[in-house]
Amino acid sequence: MNQVQSPPAGSRLSLATRTASVSPLSATATLAWRAMLKIKHVPFQLFDVTMTPIMFTLLFTYMFGGALAGSPREYIQYLLPGILVQTIVFITIYTGVGLNTDIQKGLYDRFRSLPIWQPSPLFGALVGDLFRYTVAGTIIVVLGLILGFRPAGGVGGVLLAYVLVLLFAFAISWLWIIFGMKVKTPESVMTASFVFLMPLTFASNIFVSLATMPPWLQAIVRHNPVTRLANATRALMHGQNTGEDILWVVGTSVAITLVFAPIALRMYHRERIN
Amino acid sequence: MNAIEANGLVKDFGKTRALNGVDLQIRSGSVYGMLGPNGAGKTTTVRILTTLLAPTSGSASVLGHDVVRDARLVRQKVSLTGQYASVDEDLTGQENLILVGRLLGMTWSEARARGTELLKAFDLQEAASRQVRTFSGGMRRRIDIAASLVTRPEILFLDEPTTGLDPRSRNQVWDLVRLIAVEGTTVLLTTQYLEEVDRLAERLAVIDQGKVIAEGTSRELKSSVGGNTLHCHLLDPDQRAAANQAIHRILPDSVLPQTDLTALAVKVPDASKAVDVLSALTRAQVRFRDFSMGSPSLDDVFFALTGRGAEPLPKNTAQKEAAAS
Numbered sequence: 001m002n003q004v005q006s007p008p009a010g011s012r013l014s015l016a017t018r019t020a021s022v023s024p025l026s027a028t029a030t031l032a033w034r035a036m037l038k039i040k041h042v043p044f045q046l047f048d049v050t051m052t053p054i055m056f057t058l059l060f061t062y063m064f065g066g067a068l069a070g071s072p073r074e075y076i077q078y079l080l081p082g083i084l085v086q087t088i089v090f091i092t093i094y095t096g097v098g099l100n101t102d103i104q105k106g107l108y109d110r111f112r113s114l115p116i117w118q119p120s121p122l123f124g125a126l127v128g129d130l131f132r133y134t135v136a137g138t139i140i141v142v143l144g145l146i147l148g149f150r151p152a153g154g155v156g157g158v159l160l161a162y163v164l165v166l167l168f169a170f171a172i173s174w175l176w177i178i179f180g181m182k183v184k185t186p187e188s189v190m191t192a193s194f195v196f197l198m199p200l201t202f203a204s205n206i207f208v209s210l211a212t213m214p215p216w217l218q219a220i221v222r223h224n225p226v227t228r229l230a231n232a233t234r235a236l237m238h239g240q241n242t243g244e245d246i247l248w249v250v251g252t253s254v255a256i257t258l259v260f261a262p263i264a265l266r267m268y269h270r271e272r273i274n
Numbered sequence: 275m276n277a278i279e280a281n282g283l284v285k286d287f288g289k290t291r292a293l294n295g296v297d298l299q300i301r302s303g304s305v306y307g308m309l310g311p312n313g314a315g316k317t318t319t320v321r322i323l324t325t326l327l328a329p330t331s332g333s334a335s336v337l338g339h340d341v342v343r344d345a346r347l348v349r350q351k352v353s354l355t356g357q358y359a360s361v362d363e364d365l366t367g368q369e370n371l372i373l374v375g376r377l378l379g380m381t382w383s384e385a386r387a388r389g390t391e392l393l394k395a396f397d398l399q400e401a402a403s404r405q406v407r408t409f410s411g412g413m414r415r416r417i418d419i420a421a422s423l424v425t426r427p428e429i430l431f432l433d434e435p436t437t438g439l440d441p442r443s444r445n446q447v448w449d450l451v452r453l454i455a456v457e458g459t460t461v462l463l464t465t466q467y468l469e470e471v472d473r474l475a476e477r478l479a480v481i482d483q484g485k486v487i488a489e490g491t492s493r494e495l496k497s498s499v500g501g502n503t504l505h506c507h508l509l510d511p512d513q514r515a516a517a518n519q520a521i522h523r524i525l526p527d528s529v530l531p532q533t534d535l536t537a538l539a540v541k542v543p544d545a546s547k548a549v550d551v552l553s554a555l556t557r558a559q560v561r562f563r564d565f566s567m568g569s570p571s572l573d574d575v576f577f578a579l580t581g582r583g584a585e586p587l588p589k590n591t592a593q594k595e596a597a598a599s
Contacts (some may be wrong), residue, residue, distance in 0.1 A: 021350060022379045030376040038364045041405055106360035110421070113324045115350040116377050 024117035031111075031124020039128060045094075049136045053087040057143055060207060068208060073148040080144040081233040082206030085165055085226060087136050089201060092169045093193035095129050096176030100186045119265055122177060126170070133169060137162050153239035161236035164249055168229050171253035174260040181267050206230050225252060275338055277302035277429055277460045278323060282332035285318050285484075292318045294484035295332065300462065300477075302337075302428070305455045307475030308464040309576070315484040316464035317357060320433050323462070324354045337428055352429045353422035357437070360418060363407040367398055367417050370406060374424045385424075392420040396450070412443025419450060430454060432463045436470060448474060468572035482580050496569040499578045503530065504540045504548045506555075506565035511535035513560045520558035524550055530574045531581075538562070539574050 022030075039045055060079055065072030102108045102121070111121045141149075141158060151158050180189055203217075204226040210218050221227055232249045235242035278300040285293040293315045300306045310316050321327040323336055325345040333340065339347040354360075361370045368389050375385025393399045396416045401409060406417060415435060422430055432451065436444045451474055455461050465471060471478045472492055480488040480495070488495055508517060514535045521529055521540055525547060530539040542548045548567055555562060570578075 022377060027377055030373065033376075034362065034365065034369075034373055037369055038362070041364045041366075105363065106356045106358035107362055109321075109326055109354065109356045110360035110374075111377075112326055113349055113352070113354040114374070114377050115346055 021115045024120055027116040027120035028123045028127070031121050032127035033124075035125050035128025036131065039131065046132065046135060049087070049091050049132050050139050052090070053083055053136060053140045054143060056086070057083050057140065057147070061147060064207070076144060076147050076149050077238070078209070078234070079207065080140065080149045081161060081237045082204075082230045083144075084137055084140050084161070085230045085233050086201045086206050087140060088133050088165050088169050089172070089226060089229075090197055091132055091136060092129070092173050093176055093189065093197065094132065095125065095173040096180035096189045096193065097186045098125055098128075099177055099180035100183065100189050103181065104185065118269055122264075122268060126173060129169075129173065130166070133166060137165070151237040151239075153237045157236050157239050161233045164232055164236065164246065165229065167253045168225075168249055171256040171260075174257060174264045177264040178260060178267060181264075200224065200226050204230060225249075228252075275302075276300055278306075278334070278336055278462065280319070280323070280332070280334040283319065283322060283329045283334055284331045285315075285322065285327065286330045292484055293322075293329070293332075296481070296484065296486055298334075298479060298486065298489075300460070302460045303455075303458065304476045305451060305461045305463060305474050307471030307478035308462065308481055309466070309468065309471050309478055309572070310464075310481035311466060314481045316481055317433055318484075319481070320354070320431050320462070320464060324352060324431055325349055326354075351427060352431060353427035354431045355418050355422045355433065355435060357433045361406050361414070361421055364405060366403050366405055367393060367409070368402040370417060370421055371424060374421045378425050380425075388424055392423065396420045397446075410443075412439055412446060415439060415443065415447055416450070419447070423454065426457075427459055429460045429462060432461060434464055434466065437466065468576060472572050480576065480579055487579050488575070492572060492575075493569070495572070495575045499530075499570045499575050502542050502544065502548070502567060503570045503574065504538075504542050504551055504565060504567055505571070506538050506552075506562045508536045508538055509561040509563060514538075516558055517555055517560045517562075520554045520560065521551055524554050530570065531577045532573065533577075534573075537573075539570060541570075542567075 057076075057080065060083075061072045061076045065075035065079075069075035069078060099108075099122070102111075108121070112118065153161070176189070176193065179192065183189055183192065203221055204224045205221060206226065210221060210227075213221060228245050228248050231242055232245040234240070235245060276299050278298055280296055280298040283293050283296040284291070296315065296319055298319075308316050308319065318327065322329050323334055323341060325341050325348050328342050333342075335341065336348045337351050339351075341348055362373070365373065368386075371389030371392055372382070372385045375388050376382065380388065390399075390402070393402050396419070398413060398416060398420070401413060401417075406414065409417065419432070419435065435451070436447050439447065448470070451461055451463065463470070463474065475492070477489070477491050478495070479486045488498070490498075508514060517538060518529050525540065525542065528541040530541060532539060540548075540551055542551060545567065552565060
């Protein structure tokens, strides 16, 4: 029963012995390569990221532009920075979806059983997310320029605004990572995130200014972090000075990261109950 | 030194106790089987031994390294192929192997070369540039095992490597396991299939409800159940009760319980009693074929130990293999 058949010629596994372990940076870079490959093989992932903002920008600019700001061209000056915020805040959920998929597929176990710096799969995935944000951001700004968006802050202002949105996205990614480890299926990450993100992005001043809202709603919307972020983004793109909002966004992002990144990493190290 | 040692491993998930004191001593350089039904604690044990879970109490060491304190050292020396294909379905076969190679410290060109070599050895070279999601079940298993062999692990953990595979793919995996063992890697394999451990493993542990309930070679386990056993296949499972009755009259309490009603196993003191049993069956007009004398099967052993049957291999497999041998 336990007799071993002699291996067929040429099919020896000729196993190499293990080499030295890799640095955290190299492991992260390899896993970032993996994230890029996934985008290359599943370009549909980018469809979501590109089509939604294009649709929103076109719809809102031409349908509501006249009513809300007198003309589409005037409205897009207000709307476009907000659309950038909305889009990127929304696609941060893919961080949680991707992690949850890896856990369900068993890939998480493979990575965790390798002698690598344990959080590198998380950071590798974040690099892929960064690429998605960049693609989405570029498309929105280019489309805006075509439609007549003229940022007074110039290239520098737009880039600074983009960096600020990224900082915020990076911070809330940690929440999705925690969430992605807690729930059972990638679909429930999606659903629950929408329940959270829909009110967060719509009950903000992305589409209309605070002044048009009833006072009780103003009170809520004013304290929505997305409103703060949209204000700061607008200010940077149009070269206005709202240092307070910018500081608030930076401070909040740093605070969220400092609180939730350690929790996420500790959870990642720890076991999961299946 | 034992390759794997576990002492009183207990693992609780909330209120459920998944492991209830697992002890293991596994020597290096062999295929070791861990046999048990679904939910017996096989996967939990493997996950503790591969540092993915910490035990609630008890301790385990792999190649002399404690799985909790020296987790990283353990990870450097072992590979795990989990129950689900743990490769990235969006990536191609080749890319998955390069990914693992790079994470294990190979250069790009080393990783690429090793990937090509493994794809060839695992008969996957034609699928090298296809996404894994297009692979068949057997191909997935093979790429998954290949990913565990990018560098040579001292111990390879295979968690139910053939569950859900068709007979041909199962045989391919069995050949691979033998080959891996020949090349000097200790293999710990979990399975629900008795035939699998019987074919591959030198020693095995039977695990049930979070405990090791028997350990040894399959020969030892078989002789612990009883000496000579007469096996025969009933043509009609409905005649099982009649058969049991007929045998009970001449040899009380000697029929070994079975899940498969057509498989009749009878403990007999000697060959002449076996002849009596067969003629009693004939007199009772029980139709049968293929009788043989031998030691009890692992199925008998499992039943004797737990009072329940283990999973039989899917029916068509057993028949095809009987036809092939």
